[in-house]
Amino acid sequence: MAGRKETVSDKEILRFFEQSPDHFLTTNEVAEYLDFSKQGTRKRLYALADEKLLDFKKVGRNPAWWLTDEGREFLEVGE
Template sequence: MSSVPHGNMKATESGIIRAFKESSDPFLTTTELAEQFDMTRQGMAKRLDRLAERGVLTRKSCGSGYGWWLDQESSTSDSWKKTSP
């Protein structure tokens, strides 16, 4: 199981990015994140896809789902905020 931190994080873009930054795992799955934020896998997938489209996250197919991680540039800056709606 993932070491995604539990707490009062909301499924906002900044909350999702915070989950990645605070995790000790090199990547997280859609299911892990959906469970962390108490939402459907499909709802989380849409949010992750939007972040990937902007270059904040990278994904790779693994089994029946995807593994996601922060893009290297995004993990060291907050430049993703500039394009956030």
């Protein structure tokens, strides 16, 4: 993949969802946590959704993201 080297793993992103008291998170909330741009965060979240580790629903113009069962299973692997 072209661009910057990833500084945050997929598992770290998914852990943020798992540990959040909220049922879903916005792109802005995740971007703030990661200290990434909104655009960079959106790319990572859509990539995780393509892998079925996250899912989303558009709320107005913005997606609301949540951890899928597959995402929870992915986090359990290797623990």
